[in-house]
Amino acid sequence: MSLNRLMIGGFVMLPDGSGIGRLESVVGQESIVTIFHSFSELEKVRVPTARLARSFLYPGTRVYPLSENDVPKIGRVTSYNLSDDGYVSYEVQFPNRRTIYFSEIDLRVRCWRARGEATEILAAGIGESQFLHDRRFAATRKLIEARASAQGLTGLISSGIEFVPHQVAAVRRVLSDPLLRYLLADEVGLGKTIEAGVIIRQILIDDPDRYVGVLVPSSLVSQWQNELRDKFYVDDLLGTVEIIAHDKYDELERVPDLLVIDEAHHIVGDELAPAIRAHLTKLAHQAPRLLLLSATPALANPEKFLSLLNLLDPSAHKMDELESFKTKLDQRQEFGRLLLGLIPDSPGLILRRRANDAKRLFPDDPDIVSLADQLEIATKDGTEDIAGLTRDLSQHIASTYRINQRVIRSRRSDAEGWEFQSRGPAFPETEAATLSHVRIDDDEDRRIQDIINALEDWRAAALSAFEGDEYEIRLKAAMRYRDLIEALGVGVEAFADVLQVGEMLFPNETEILAGIRSILEADPGPRCKLDVAEDSIRILKGQFPVHAKPKIVAFSSATPMAQALHERITRLDRHASCVIVRTQSPDQVEGILRRFVESSDTWLLIVDRSGEEGLNLSFADAIVHIDLPLSATRIEQRIGRVDRFGRRKAVIRHRILLPYIDEGSVWLAWKNVLAYGFRVFHEPISDAQFLLDKIDREFALTIFEGGVTGMGAFIKDLHEKVVAERKKQDEQYALDRIALADEGGSAFIETMDEFEEAEGEFGEAMESWLVSVLQLKRYRISSQSPEVFGMAWGERSLVPRRPWENQFGLDNPSPMTWRRRIAITNPGVVLERPGSPLLDSCQRFMRWDDRGATFLTLRIDPAWPKESPPWLVFKLCFVVEPDLPEASGIFSDTDNMGCLRRAQQFLPPALHTIYLDVTGTPVTVADHLKILERPYLKARDEHQGDLNLGSRPELLAEFIDPALLPLLCAQIREHGQREILQRREVFVMLENAARRAQVDCDRRKRHLLRRAHFEDIDIRDELHINQKIALAVAHPQVRLDAIGLFVICSGMTLTSENP
Template identity: 30%
Template sequence: MWTATQDLGFGRVAAAEGGMAIVEFVDIPGVAVEFKPIPIADLQIKPIPVGSHVWLPGKPYGWISAEVTTWAGYEEYVLHVPGFGRPLKVSAGLITIRWSRPLTDPVAAVVAGFCDFPASYEARRLFRDEMVLQRRMAGGYSAVLSAPVKLYQHQLDTMARVLQDPVPRYLLADEVGLGKTIEAGLILRQLLLDDPGTTALISVPAQLVWQWHTELRDRLALSDALRAQRLRVVSHEQLGAEPRLCDHTMVVIDEAHQLLPFIDGNQSLQQSLTRSQGLLLLSATPVRGGDPETLLRLLHLIDPIAYPLDSAEEFAARLRERDTEASDLQLLRNPRAARRHRSRVLNTLIERHADDPVVARLVAACRLTDDLGAVGWGQLADHVRETYRISRRMIRHRRTAVAATEYPVVGRKGNVLSIHDPARAIVDAFVEQFREDLGDDSDEFFPELVEHALGGPLPLMHYLEARLAATQGPAVVPARFRALFDNMTARLRMSEIGLRLRVAAQLADERMAAGHKVVVAGSPSMAAAFHEMALERWPRRAGGHLESMSAEQRDRDVQDFHRGEPRVLVVDLSAEEGRNLQVARSLINLDLPVDFNRLEQRIGRLDRFGRHSEPAEVVVFDEPESAWVSAYIRLLADGIGIFDRSIATLHAQLGEMYQDRRASMLSDGHRAFELDLEEVRTDLNEELEGIDLVEELESVAVGSDFDDARVAELRESEKDGMRFREAFTKLVLSSGGINLQPSEDDQGIVRFNNARSARYPGLSTDQADEIRPLLSRRVTFNRDLATQRGGGVVPLRIGDPLVDWLAEHLRTDERGRARIFSRVSRGVRFPLLCLAVDFMVEFDPSLVVENFGLRPRLQRRGDALLPPMLLHIRSTADGPLTDARLVREVGAPFDPSRDRAISGTRWDELNRQLPDWQHLCRLGRDEAYAQLRSDPALNSSIREALARAGQEHTARAAILQSRSQRLRGESAKASARNELLREQKLAEALQRGISAPRITAVACGVIVLQPETS
């Protein structure tokens, strides 16, 4: 009989009386036994589960490894003993069970005769090695390897920066299309893996709830967390009703600028967000050219002390100062700049940062040399970049920068097609007539009328009908214009007004025939008309995302659009923000909004991360015979360049241009669009250069766990998964492993043939119950396959529930940890006892950090500095094993055809040959530890890690110190001092955890080399 207690693991009830039981916990029999009095009520007493690993006393010495196959009743069990030809029935009194704590001294296990069959070690060795290698590659971020996502530097860097911070509160402000959803998802995935008590809440615009669910399920493999309600997605409208936001480990707000209206007047929601444990705001808010008030409000939610709402003027001044500083630093590092210009910049920096001793020291160093390659110039630029960022809690990456990392932003390519609409002449004539009749009067609807007229006769007719139908409010048509509107409406009804719809349908047919998915976009009236046509023309391949549809129907149609064969999706302005439609290869515009930013939002649905290499085709219709249409198209194509490049960062400038064009339409007519196109292009390009300079400053950060070289190494290690396939297969198929019966189909999908079995050889029934739910998912060894397939196919890597379960099982299970066998060798004349000890060396976060919540973050920083390593030490009682031939022989796998496991009567043979073999084992162990401590590679790694940790801390501390000095207000300075103190404590923990790493003897093999006999 046995018991499992919550804190002590497995043990045997040795005696019971008076409500108390004496439980025997065996570490290694004959070496360490503990007897604990435990209340019987706290025990779970039951028969030994089938599949449990047990030990039988051996004769004349040692213990025999066995596995329970059935309970025979009357306290008897049937056991499977490796190497024994038939099942063995034994009494429970002969069975010993180790408690379920990791075996800390496998050499002592060998000495006590607790030796497993060598096949158990061979089955586990490669898997154990692979787990360490994957930890090294991922830097401890297991969420990265186990999520079916491509590996991109800027996304991994964002994840690492947030998760390393003891206060994970950030604004993720990447430009549109760079994957803020993936960044937030990786952060959430890692937090959920780190702590089973983690919960997170995601708030998004209502139309994006389904899209977020899909991304979390298919691209982040978080279905289990969604089902268990550890992770929930709500709309912005619902967020205010959420109880106890502060209890969540992380709150994520997508399109955070859209949440601000819901916060106005809701002081409780504001306070909950500012006090939450972790907060991620996602918004592509630029530093330059954006709305300073919006940016300040977002930063206030992240850090209310450093960014009070009553500091709007000071904040705007900081933005202007940063703009100037960007130009200064560009000049500072320009080798063609005159010396006097660089000297002027140095003087400006001294004046601007007079209270910063680091700036003063570095400026003095720069003045000693004109060599821009000297250390001082680079250090000065880096220090000013990082120390004086608008916020170190805002992370922003630019499309131009990530292009160098092979991040596949789809891009766009314009296709302007000329058409001849027979009704265009009467449309333009009506616009001019209405404009003339208005005269000097102001009609706020004239720009709206122009926008509908630019789209052709159909949207204009719908617009006029809606105005004529209005009976009250500003939409009512003045009496003097009703006849004009009535007459025009009647003429349009009698005209051919469906040309654009028919041409668009023909274009969609051609592109679907080529295997492409197509988005057709227009104003609500045009999109509704085309949608009706599309349902008749392609009844099973057409869908919509229209204002008139329910949210559920829109989600279903978008979901269908993403799946399967070429399809067409008809959208109006309801899909212009947030939706991911990059699976489409073509965007056919039925008409164009006059608001340039709205048009950018529409095109941006396709121009984002994509799996196809060709840029998205942007089809627009020009009508050269129309002065209004042709002038507007020329401005868009040749002036703004919106059909060939993303202009999302020019939001403010384009907004001003739109308002100017709108205001001049009545007075200038179509000439409102006839600007100097070269001048427009030049001005916008200069503005883009200025934005790039400022955002380059704001995107730089000190230190990164994922620089370009690291990401390249990680990608290389993940190319085909062959190495892990071999390790995993050996563990779950070979003798001595865990029989899970995986099979891989010709597409690379792995399934488990016994996913519903009652038991799995190598595991107890309790363990089988734990692992069984993990075997029903679709998994693969091939990362590329997982990222391409989606739909729940996940890569088998560290961080996957099945892989993590197996890794933890191997950590606590004693099988394969201690082995002893003899091997014939030509290299020895007398029996030689050799040890092969596998040591795990890793950063130790437990030395000084008692806060469990901080340990995962500290562990990752430590892993990045001192990556975990497995060292295989070969030793004898007399010293290191130096003979190359013997080293190879000791390290070779167990071969049952020529090697002999020592058990039963073979212990007598060993005692005759080496009567002091136990003493030799202990001496060999001491020698192995001595070799480990003096290992050149290990000591070099520790020295380098300490040096890097010191450099990182010095840089971080200097930045935090400088930032704390320039903050205004005692509360802000106190917050900065606390942050500096946290950094100091973490730096001390890093130094100690590196200098005294955790060393664990993972496994020990004692190999007795025997001389050949004639």
């Protein structure tokens, strides 16, 4: 007989994730299946027979045998036999350790979505040792404390990262929104990948069946794979993540549940082929959840910015409305200028002007008019809170009139407490930048001077030929001159290649270029650029202390130079250097980077132009520029590989190799533009990206028309332009900064940090449950790292191996730790927190199995008066949390997760314990509570200790009539819930939470109504969501997690058998 044949009365696995049921009958193509929720609740469902599969119980499964007298029992499966009739007989062990075989027909198993609670278990006189309850209670309390600190962001708390305010605020904003379509537009190096990693992890935690597609530039595929694996442990989650290059989008198996696009400005610019851009745009519109990553500079280009917003919401941001969009941007800049002036400690006259400006800009917004009027009065008579009014006015403007509510951008100034290390030595703002950390070497090729003189002849001839011509024609000649100069900076060989391309620009150009080519035939002399580059690198290394083991990065625009330099450096020490060039695969690049990071013998990484983007080299000490591109963008990209978020080292040293450094050198002039105009060796210029291409063209035209004379004025003018651009961005950014600051990220991080300080206690409580009770095996990974360990199933584990071994993530476990610092410093070591497969599945198992959820304890305590009769006291443990579906089921309703996270910002889950006597009166006497709160201690004699009454029904009956226990338990359960809600601290907490949630709901409603008036958008869904969240907080769920009964006496004579 086939084991897979469905048996009437036997167990079947339901197809909808409900778990195990009992097959009652088969009628045609349908079957009737009974689902067991609890002793008092059975559910019958119709299921297509073809979708059912026979199910078997594994050792450790909690079962509820049927008895002739209908007395409820509980036990666990320890073994099984297959009967001749095709049914399975299971050996069941009861709490008193007796074992009996039952046919599967006579057993019941709770479904995954069981709705019963522990009260009816206790009412039946069933209770296992309080030893189990004590450990379950400790683990539950710590898990709830962790969830409360994270406010539902378990993907954040369980990632191997530090909590950085601007990153946490971004993640919280995105994951608290039921409509997940966002643009992360932080400045370069602020950790957009970290924000995206947390969001990806949370999406997979919410629903393990989800499919996440991450599209990135091909050079970043390996970096993304490493980050998601080592910091966010996506390989341990059941969902699927695919990281694919932009141009290989067709390798996605389907439209992702979450589509992430890094460097999203590439798909709205000219970097990708039109067909690829069109397909990616269509994919972005189809994806139900979309996360775009693009550096802030893309937002400075109105056309690109609109294109990015069109990906998020094509109906609200139409591509044929560019001019009206530009008008909106100008308006937002004026709004930002107003917000920058709303400083609480400004003189009253200034604040009154700002208040009048607000009323002038927003005459139809009654909230703004009212707040502005109040602010005016407050500055005159001082009766109102000026700081509070300016804050409320600023936040209302920012929240209501941002260009898009789903654009999140942060700047370096927002990384409060996580400031970036300085790129260079400090200097007074009014003085020229100090360049003690920048050194220059010049090429010793003898041909350079002659080539420069010939290029001057070319420039003079071109100027004469184009004198009086239009700007575009002169610019074309200037850019040709710039290309020649830049190529000569790369090397004579690269310069020779550039001479071969390009159309003739003026009549006698052919003769001049022929003369230059003849120079190239000359003898370069005894030392070439390769020799100088090697010397420069070794000199730089020698400037560090011998014990320092520095890491140096050398950038070369030319692949042949990078490869040749690598061969030169490694001729004496083959481990000293490694090289990354454009022809290598992502896997090769990953291996080379790992070697550079991990090997103490490898101190130099040489990269060609392909290494100027994507690489994270924040651990490096110095940069060597084998050439100096005449592009501020490329210089910033190079330095940005090292100057990144998380960098711990101070000043970045530079060594720059130029063709010629005497007076009149164009390259020296360009270095000065970078150093004194942009100040790029001291501060990032990515925020001025929109200016950079324009400045590059202006520099080209300046050196073409006048050489290096007048560079001082050019540099001064440039610096003023950069300052003005940053001021403009301050104004544009003001709305975003204030709106994001309204998220309360700092207080949220403080709450998580408070929990993290007790991570040792968290680990102890979890191991006490997982190892001591559930009998999982804990083993050391390494004797050198006691905080890193592994867990595995053991022969005596009390959890059914299937499906839980896979659910717990222990079928192929990773090294794990309870310590965040260990996880951060040891990539790949999984941080165990709610959100990890082990702990999330542990919580689900605890809800399904109900082991330790009840107890019946006879407590013999000498402190109890001998003359007093036995005292019966119930312990009840309630969980109070927002009433949304996820809070009630073993498996979550993922559609509500964003709502739940926002609701938990007002009402985090909390565990409340109360002790009631049989009259329903709370126990408050300290001495009595001390007796009740003592941990379980098995009795050794009749004078002190605890006995499990659950395995002694006859003894239990001496204290309470079993027939009265069900009614008493039900009454106590109702009394307990009522008493918990009436406790002053709980009542005040719930009242404040409901008030804050409703205030937030009303505030959001006002903002939405003003936005709808201002932008003509549909707000009905958001209004419904906001009200739903407020109601979930105002009417919370109160769930009984555990209940137990104490019988307190001073002593007794033991007559019943030991448990």
